Amino acid sequence: MSVRNLQHLFAPRSVAIIGASARPNSVGATVLRNVIEGGFTGAVYPVNPKYDTLSGLPVYARVSALPAAPDLAIICTPPATVPGLVRQLGEAGTRAAIILTAGLSALHDSQGRTLRQAALDAARPYTLRLLGPNCVGLLVPGIGLNASFAHTGALPGKIAFVSQSGALVTGVLDWAKSRGIGFSKFISLGDSADIDFGDLLDYLASDPHTSAILLYMEDVRHARKFMSAARAAARSKPTLVLKAGRVAEGAKAAASHTGALAGSDDVYDAAIRRAGMLRVLTTEDLFAAVATLAHARPLFxxxxxxxxxxxxxxxxxxxxxxxxxxxxxxxxxxxxxxxxxxxxxxxxxxxxxxxxxxxxxxxxxxxxxxxxxxxxxxxxxxxxxxxxxxxxxxxxxxxxxxxxxxxxxxxxxxxxxxxxxxxxxxxxxxxxPSFGTPEEAVSAYLQIVQYRRNQNLLMQVPPAACDDAVADGAADPTSARALVRAALAAGRTLLSEPETKAVLAAYGVAVVQTRSTASVEEAMAAACEIGFPVALKILSPDITHKSDMGGVALDLEDADAVRAVAQRMNKRLAELQPQARLEGFSVQQMARRPEAHELIIGVATDPVFGPVILFGQGGIAVEVTADHAVALPPLNVVLARDLISRTRVARLLAGYRNRPPANMDAIIATLMRISHMVADLPELVELDINPLLVDSDGALALDARMRVAIAGQSASTLDRLAIRPYPHELEERIDWQGAPLLLRPIQPEDGPAHVSFFNALSDDDVRYRMFVRVRELNASQLARFTQIDYDREMAFIATRPGPDGVNETLGVARVVCDPDNVAAEFAVTVRSDLKGQGLGRALMEKLIAYCRSRGTREIVGEALPQNTRITKLARKLGFEISKAAEDGSVHMRLPL
CATH class of the missing domain: 3.40.50.261 (Succinyl-CoA synthetase domains)
Structure with a gap:
């Protein structure tokens, strides 16, 4: 994500209104009036060749005629003019613009680009940030800025409101004003061509004028960017979401129950929970919840x-x-x-x-x-x-x-x-917090409870591979990958039941013994080898649900029964679906578990958030019972337990009457092994384990199917996951000053140790790191430092057990890459009492190796001229050193 130049959007010293007008009820006239009447004290530059003055202000014919480059430009001219105006503003030195104009995605320029893309291309060389197009604008009441065509202004306050809906922007403004609710920022995203939820969440998380963030969301386009920013924001202040589109549009065509059940809204709900935010269902709930959470004490x-x-x-x-x-x-x-x-x-x-x-x-x-x-x-x-x-x-x-x-x-x-x-x-x-009815009060209490639960999920950063789940040595990922790639090489995307079970078994999932056979005679022989009774199922790539076609038979007691049933299945398939291919039969051992629950565990691939894991009540009526929950991988024990708890069947699993509780450890281990499979197999698109039989003795997969596809080039880097797993593979033990030391990526639970580390720094070291004097880390700064996405940002800490046995942080090296992975900005800090002992160099070498491995082109950094230690270290590591003429700051650059 990038907050670059967003300060010009939210705290401009000057504003240009391009397309300002005197025509009544026009956008240009409305924006000009709102800017003037809002109380903005900076310079205001109307731009329009048709006027000399407007509202007592001189009007400029073109951007090049402006007396100075405006910090912020508001564009309300026809679509065809927008890309050119963006280019002119960039050349002039403007670094933020609001495009109110609609229709840029539907029109094309002479090069065949949409005007939306042409505007982005024009802005990119100047890092000019664009809000919109097709937006209402933004309001910053604290500085009197109403850069919008809304019909009313906003009261000042501490709430930031971000909306994808222009209509909701004006409605909420009116609603909030009538109730005395004020805002720090009020933002209409529009089409989000450049600035999106991720950018704004990252900015607002560190905004001292904002104490809570409210989002009206219709969709997310960049899942990992959104999740990274949302998790950082939710760590520092209440972040609430009103998500539209809760009603399913209908089950999509899918090769599995999971694909049909894991609806878009379920996935959004899972993402919001995992990010530590709170979802509400109405606008009134949105503002009621933020008032409640603002006064909420820690809930234990x-x-x-x-x-x-x-x-x-x-x-x-x-x-x-x-x-x-x-x-x-x-x-x-x-x-x-x-x-x-x-x-x-x-x-x-x-x-x-x-x-x-x-x-x-x-x-x-x-x-x-x-x-x-x-x-x-x-x-x-x-x-x-x-x-x-x-x-x-x-x-x-x-x-x-x-x-x-x-x-x-x-x-x-x-x-x-x-x-x-x-x-x-x-x-x-x-x-x-006070309420008018018992129901309203209870609803507010339950919001506090849910927020606490979501905040707990936010703290979870599991690794890609769950070591505890595969510690028994049952996992054999190599054989699983070979099975998947062999199927793809043969032109198949749907694995047979025996193949799917073999993949599951390779990841340690308990499966019932199953054989794949090509004929009736082979099925009889396999049944004899497995031992009776057996179950017989048809093998056909054209049949999704075998039981619907009479393709499943249970409790077959001898070879003659196998022959008779197989022949009947063959005949029935030919009658009901003659075009379907019959590739043979699967024969499996009958599982005698009369007190077992039938569950479903599956994987689906969401077009936005990537792979998701589904858990719920299984069986042939799984779509009818609709008892399931969805979670984003990777999972650990806490996340797996939360996923289970969100289903109705969880209460049955706890046991009742004379039925003993199900083996929850076995269910959790299965979920974690599936999570490991998702992270490990980029080809995995859909998976169904239905039913998964679970009783007090454990879990056993009876039926399973898997759909795969050729993975993209970046799949091996886990790019398809909305939440990047904790990169366990980057941990490294080194010998430092004759003692072992662990260099590893930072984690959220390092927060207390990071505070202690900060408190152990001298005033000068803090100033060298932050360029200003800071007495203590506030909650948003701590979240920003410890809650990272392990993708475009990485922080390595040097840690060891302290005198009290609790791990202590001795130093940290941090790098933040730009969206295009061209340049990465670094910072390194070592505890003040440990300087000059080689720790900074060890951390920097770790950081440089990491940037090389991810293909970053250069590492850059800035330092105060007094910070001679970092410039000496950078020079030894091969950095080019130069000084800025304006403030004397030192620029460091290492080409990779």
Missing amino acids: GERLVILTNGGGPGVMATDAVVSGKGSMAQLAPDTVARLDAVLPSTWSGANPVDIIGDAPAQRYVDALNIVLQDPQADAILFIHAPTAIVPSADIARAIAPLAKASSRNILACWLGGDAVAEARAIFTEAGI
Whole structure:
């Protein structure tokens, strides 16, 4: 991703409006009026050869006539003029432009390019960033910039809103203004020819004026870029998504159940969860959620206690918790006893804690204080219905200090209108989220819970190969690759059931013994060798679901039964589908597991996010039950367990009545082995294991099919995965100062060690690294340093166990590549007390070797002139050193 020159978009000192006009209701006139009336204090340059003045400002005939290059240009001229104007602006020195004009993708220039592409080509030599085309523009209320043709402005605030829909931009502006909601940035993406979600998320993640990011999303085009930026943003501030298009357009044609089930919206949902963001379903939920999350405290559990003065609202809230798959806390016996001592004998005696409608203020305080000390109470929902006995405001004043001081999350529901208005205002002033109904309050609580779960997923960075899952030595990837490539060499994209099972077995997945046979006689012989009873299935590349054609027979007890069934299958296939090719039969051992659950595990390839893994309830009615969940690979134990938990069948797997729990470790191991297969086999397009039989003894794949395709040249570099796995292969142990040291890529869990590393740096070393004096790392900076995508950014740390046994970071070398992998900018920092001992050189040599391996053409860096250590090291490593005349900074360049 790139935030290059985006500062000119969001903090311009001057703005040119190209196509400014006096014509009523035109875009040019509207934009000019909005820029002037918005309160922008910088220079404003209207450009149009038809006017001399507009709104009291001098008008310039062309870009070349401007008195200075504008920081930001707004283009609202006909499509054919746009590429030329972009080129002129780039030549003049402008580095950011907003293209409001629509229709650039439908029209072509004399070279056959779309005007959209022509504009991009014109901007590229100057790194001129383009917002749009076909957008409403942007607003930065903090500097009075309304660079849009929206019908109203925006209030200043701390929320950034990014939308792909122009219509939603104007609607939300109106809606938010009427409710007093303000924004730090309000951005219409339009067609996202250049600047897209990834760029904006990366910029907003480090924007000090933004405390939360809201996205209205219709689609994503660059999955890895989006996921990398989204994960970095979500690590530092609440990031919420309203995704349109939740209703499936219909099952696509696919060679497997998985291909049909893994719908686009399921995949987007999985991506949003994995990125640590929170998805909401309505615009109102979007803003309600950000208000709730802004006040949310760390949530260390999910059990909720409801404290209320009315039984009915408590029951309503409980219903909402249970139906929303939340957890109600079970009060500890000691808590119940203490409540007995302060509450009337008619109190509910359990959760919800109904303290009765005549409760004075002190009863509320006593009950809340006791509940807050219960170890089961991870969060509290306080519900109050107004009474004539005690004013609601008195109750609010009594318990607000206790609620504000608590480390637990406390949400409030003040039922009613005018009677509770003052009480609600008291709680709001204290920073305690308040709601009008129990259902709204529970919904907000569940959003906090889901956000916590998603943040946990965000921390997971599994490797491509799951060592624990294949440590038993069962994996043989070489034979699996040979099977796949042999099928492709023969012109086949669909592997037979026996071939698919052989691939699965090569990755350690337990499969039932299966033989592939070409004739009835071979099937009989194979059955005798395997041992009766057996199952018989037809082998045909033209039949997707064999059971629909009568192509599956179970519990065949002898060779005669095999012969009779095989002949019937042959005849039935000829009658029902004469064009289908019958290549033989598969014979498999019957699996006697009467208490096993039928599950499905599969792989599908999404056109945007690449391979996805599906898990759910299996069997022949899999499309009807529609009980499945989707996740992005790679998986580890935490991610696999989360995937399982999102299905209804997970509750059955936990056991019930006399049926013992299923072997969850076996399911998790199977999922991780499939994840390993996805990362290892770039040819894999679709996979179905259905059914996967799972009981208390383990997991066994009964039926399976796989579709493959010739992989692209970049597939071996894992480019097809939306999330690049942790590059375990880049870890290296070296000998440093007579002791072992590990050089490895940084991980999110290195956050605490990175803070300690930063705190151990001298003021000068911090200034040399950041070019400014920084006292401490804030959350967004820490996320930026530790949450990387291992693709266009890499950071190697030198680490070893510290005196307390906890790993410590001794140094870090970081490199960020441009989108075209031409140049990579580096930085290296060594703990201040360890300088001059060769650690910086070891890290730089590691970094240089990495850049060479990925084909980067050159490594560049900037340093302050006082930082002589880095320039000396760079010169020893072969860098060319030069100084900038303007500020004396040192430029370092190493051609590769």
